[in-house]
Amino acid sequence: MSAVPPRLQAVLDDFALMPDRNARAEYLIEIADRFDAVRVPPEVAQRPYDERHRVPACESEAFVWALDNPDGTLTFRFDVLNPQGLSAMAMAVVLDETCSGAPLEQVASVPADIVFTLFGKEISMGKGQGLMGLVSMVQHAARQRLATG
Amino acid sequence: MSDIASRGYAHPDKLVSTDWVAAHLDDPNVRIVESNEDPLLYASGHIPGAVQIDWVSDLNDPLRRDYLDAPRFEQLMSRVGIAPETLVVFYGDKNNWWACYALWVFQLFGHTNTRVMDGGRLKWEQEGRPLTREVPTYPPTVYKAQPRNDSVIRAFRDDVMRHINANKPLVDVRSPAEYTGEKLHMEGYPNEGALRGGHIPGAKNVPWGRAVNPHDGTFKTAEELRAIYEQEQGLKPDDDVIAYCRIGERSSHTWFVLSYLLGYPNVRNYDGSWTEWGNLVGVPIEK
Numbered sequence: 414m415s416a417v418p419p420r421l422q423a424v425l426d427d428f429a430l431m432p433d434r435n436a437r438a439e440y441l442i443e444i445a446d447r448f449d450a451v452r453v454p455p456e457v458a459q460r461p462y463d464e465r466h467r468v469p470a471c472e473s474e475a476f477v478w479a480l481d482n483p484d485g486t487l488t489f490r491f492d493v494l495n496p497q498g499l500s501a502m503a504m505a506v507v508l509d510e511t512c513s514g515a516p517l518e519q520v521a522s523v524p525a526d527i528v529f530t531l532f533g534k535e536i537s538m539g540k541g542q543g544l545m546g547l548v549s550m551v552q553h554a555a556r557q558r559l560a561t562g
Numbered sequence: 563m564s565d566i567a568s569r570g571y572a573h574p575d576k577l578v579s580t581d582w583v584a585a586h587l588d589d590p591n592v593r594i595v596e597s598n599e600d601p602l603l604y605a606s607g608h609i610p611g612a613v614q615i616d617w618v619s620d621l622n623d624p625l626r627r628d629y630l631d632a633p634r635f636e637q638l639m640s641r642v643g644i645a646p647e648t649l650v651v652f653y654g655d656k657n658n659w660w661a662c663y664a665l666w667v668f669q670l671f672g673h674t675n676t677r678v679m680d681g682g683r684l685k686w687e688q689e690g691r692p693l694t695r696e697v698p699t700y701p702p703t704v705y706k707a708q709p710r711n712d713s714v715i716r717a718f719r720d721d722v723m724r725h726i727n728a729n730k731p732l733v734d735v736r737s738p739a740e741y742t743g744e745k746l747h748m749e750g751y752p753n754e755g756a757l758r759g760g761h762i763p764g765a766k767n768v769p770w771g772r773a774v775n776p777h778d779g780t781f782k783t784a785e786e787l788r789a790i791y792e793q794e795q796g797l798k799p800d801d802d803v804i805a806y807c808r809i810g811e812r813s814s815h816t817w818f819v820l821s822y823l824l825g826y827p828n829v830r831n832y833d834g835s836w837t838e839w840g841n842l843v844g845v846p847i848e849k
C-alpha cells in the first residue's frame with residue numbers, strides 16, 4: 414500500500430503532538446478560516462448541487478468535487494451548506510491542501526480514521542462518521558480515477 | 563404578548579428568546595450552557611458567560627454505554643457553577659438538537675429548572691449579538707443530585723419491544739434514507755453504526771428538523787406542529803410515545819417538542835436507538 418501524501422503526513426504529525434483538546438480546537442479553527450479558498454467555484458457547480466456529490470452521513474451537509482488536472486492528479490473542491498459546520502470546513506481544507514495534486518495512489522491510501530488524529534478520539538460517533546465520509550469521498554474519487562485510467 | 567407566548571405552546575415557559583438571554587447575561591441565578599454537534603463551535607466563539615457541556619466527554623459514562631451517574635453529575639454541576647436552584651438555559655447549533663439532548667439528561671437527574679433558547683446559535687448569530695472566545699470560570703457549587711431516574715422519560719429495548727407488541731406509537735426521527743435503510747447500502751462509505759438497515763416495526767418517520775423553521779432555527783407554532791404530528795401522523799396528546807433516532811440525540815429534540823411544546827405527558831426517548839436495535843439479534847425490523 415502507498416504511503417499517504419507527505420503533506421498530509423506532516424499535518425498528522427503536527428496534530429499528534431498537540432498538547433490538549435483546546436490547542437487542537439484552536440488549530441482546527443484556524444484551518445477552517447481558510448475554507449473560502451477550497452469552496453467549489455460557480456463554474457464547476459451551483460446550488461442545488463447534484464446529490465452524487467453529497468457526503469453521506471455528514472450533518473453539516475458537505476459536498477465534494479474531484480476535478481481533473483492535466484498531469485492526471487485531482488484537485489478537490491468542497492462546499493459545506495451549514496455555516497456552523499466548522500469541523501467539516503477544517504476537514505475539507507486539510508484534504509485540499511494535502512491531497513489536491515498528490516499522486517492518486519497516495520490519495521487512495523488515505524485512511525478515514527485520520528479524523529481521529531485530527532479531531533481526537535472523543536469526537537462523537539455521528540460527527541466522526543460525517544467527517545470520515547468526507548475523507549472517503551476523496552479517497553473514493555482517487556480510486557475511481559485509478560480504476561478507469 | 564411575546565412571540566413565543568403567541569405560538570400556542572402547552573408550556574411556553576420552557577423556551578426563552580434571544581432577547582431574554584441577552585438581558586440575563588449577568589444574572590447570577592442563570593447559567594447559560596452551550597451544547598453543540600460541532601466540537602469546534604464553542605471555542606470559535608460563544609455567548610458571553612456561557613459554559614460548554616459536551617455530550618461525549620461530559621454527559622456519557624467513559625466506559626459503559628450509558629449516561630453519567632449522580633456523583634459525576636454533581637462534579638459536572640460544581641465545575642460549571644450550577645446549583646440545584648440555578649435556572650439553566652441551553653442553546654447550541656443544529657437547531658438546538660444537542661441542547662435538547664443535554665436538557666433531557668439534566669432531567670434524568672431531576673434538574674427541571676431548565677429552558678431552551680429559541681433559535682439557538684443560529685438566531686443569536688443572525689441577530690449580530692456578541693460572541694466571545696473567553697471561557698468563563700465560576701465558583702464551584704455544592705450540588706447534591708438525585709439518583710438518575712430512567713423510568714419516566716427514557717426507554718430501553720425491552721420497553722420498545724412491549725411497545726411494539728401493544729401497538730403503541732413510535733416516532734423514528736431520522737432522515738427518510740436512514741428510515742428505509744438505504745444509507746447502509748452505500749458502498750465504500752462508513753456505515754451508520756448498525757448491521758441492519760430499516761426501522762422499528764410500526765414507527766412513523768418524522769425527521770426531527772421538521773419541527774423548526776429552517777431560516778432562523780426557531781420552533782414552529784403549536785398549530786404547525788399539530789399539523790405534522792397529529793393531522794399527518796395520527797398521534798394523539800394522550801398517546802404513550804417513544805421517539806428514537808441513531809443514538810438518541812435527535813430524538814431528544816422531538817421528545818422536547820412533544821412534551822413541552824405540544825404538552826404530551828407520556829413521551830420517552832429510546833437512546834439505544836438504531837445503533838442498538840439495528841445490531842440486536844432476532845428483533846423485528848421493517849423496511
